[in-house]
Amino acid sequence: MKAIDLTDEHRQLYFVCLEDWSEEMKEAGNHKEIWYNKMKDKGLRVKLAIDENEQVGGMIEYMPIEYAFVQSSDHYFINCIWVHGYKKGRGNFQKRGMGKALLKAAEEDVKALGAKGMVAWGISLPFWMKASWFKKHGYKKVDSNKGMVLLWKPFSSDAVPPKWIKKKYIPELTPGKVTVTCFFNGQCPAYNIVHERAKKAAKEFGDKIIFHTINTNDKEIMHRYGEKDSLYIETKKVTKGPPLSYKKIKRGMAKRVNK
Numbered sequence: 645m646k647a648i649d650l651t652d653e654h655r656q657l658y659f660v661c662l663e664d665w666s667e668e669m670k671e672a673g674n675h676k677e678i679w680y681n682k683m684k685d686k687g688l689r690v691k692l693a694i695d696e697n698e699q700v701g702g703m704i705e706y707m708p709i710e711y712a713f714v715q716s717s718d719h720y721f722i723n724c725i726w727v728h729g730y731k732k733g734r735g736n737f738q739k740r741g742m743g744k745a746l747l748k749a750a751e752e753d754v755k756a757l758g759a760k761g762m763v764a765w766g767i768s769l770p771f772w773m774k775a776s777w778f779k780k781h782g783y784k785k786v787d788s789n790k791g792m793v794l795l796w797k798p799f800s801s802d803a804v805p806p807k808w809i810k811k812k813y814i815p816e817l818t819p820g821k822v823t824v825t826c827f828f829n830g831q832c833p834a835y836n837i838v839h840e841r842a843k844k845a846a847k848e849f850g851d852k853i854i855f856h857t858i859n860t861n862d863k864e865i866m867h868r869y870g871e872k873d874s875l876y877i878e879t880k881k882v883t884k885g886p887p888l889s890y891k892k893i894k895r896g897m898a899k900r901v902n903k
């Protein structure tokens with residue numbers, strides 16, 4: 645098993661988080677590809693884990709922290725580490741050391757690039773992207789926002805700990821209408837799915853809903869709103885973890901429309 649840089653051959657597979665078998669992934673559209681094409685010359689790095697049969701089982705994506713939803717500089721930020729864990733498609737590659745190997749390869753890479761440290765996110769609960777997994781690999785919790793933990797591994801004695809960008813968004817509502825606001829930047833296919841579902845669901849309510857998309861692929865915008873990936877129905881933030889189903893999004897909208 646080894647970690648390799650992303651190749652042209654595997655690019656489409658990376659755009660769908662290695663889930664080329666998933667019907668749900670098709671709902672994500674081409675936002676990831678657009679985001680990748682913007683970021684590839686800005687220091688974005690992607691590595692894949694390949695097993696002894698040359699099968700891709702995992703991926704890690706990291707970039708200069710200056711582009712992340714974090715207040716920090718001179719570090720790299722792990723947007724995503726994912727070892728395919730479903731039985732479907734390519735199968736379950738977890739618990740074979742791929743995660744550990746990808747993290748090690750990424751850390752060595754950014755050290756060689758002169759970064760002062762690596763920063764990651766995780767959640768405090770024991771599922772999805774667990775903060776505890778990074779802790780096991782020497783990362784320390786430096787900040788937290790409603791269960792979203794920011795973790796840090798400094799490589800240099802003068803490295804300054806990072807902080808989350810603070811939430812500031814207060815939705816502007818239009819009287820007599822329901823306002824739905826979707827923040828997204830294309831990086832995460834899970835949120836791209838939420839964006840597409842929300843857009844489609846909002847259409848079902850015609851002019852009763854005003855739908856806003858705010859693209860957060862810009863640090864100034866992230867700072868202004870204090871948001872990166874989220875969906876608001878009126879003043880309520882409805883995204884809190886893995887992607888919401890179309891049914892749940894539509895139900896949330898219907899509740900407000902019928903009020």
Ligand SMILES: CC(C)(COP(=O)(O)OP(=O)(O)OC[C@H]1O[C@@H](n2cnc3c(N)ncnc32)[C@H](O)[C@@H]1OP(=O)(O)O)[C@@H](O)C(=O)NCCC(=O)NCCS
Pocket residue numbers: 724725726727728729737738739740741742743744745772773774777780832
């Ligand atoms: C976190 C994650 C990357 C770890 O991947 P992994 O390849 O399973 O990780 P590791 O290499 O660290 O191995 C995990 C466990 O398998 C064990 N293991 C490693 N190699 C092994 C082997 N050859 N045989 C048996 N066990 C092994 C490790 O000791 C470790 O055990 P522990 O959990 O008791 O410490 C993976 O679980 C994952 O992708 N989770 C979901 C994250 C997610 O949602 N990402 C998307 C974010 S948007």
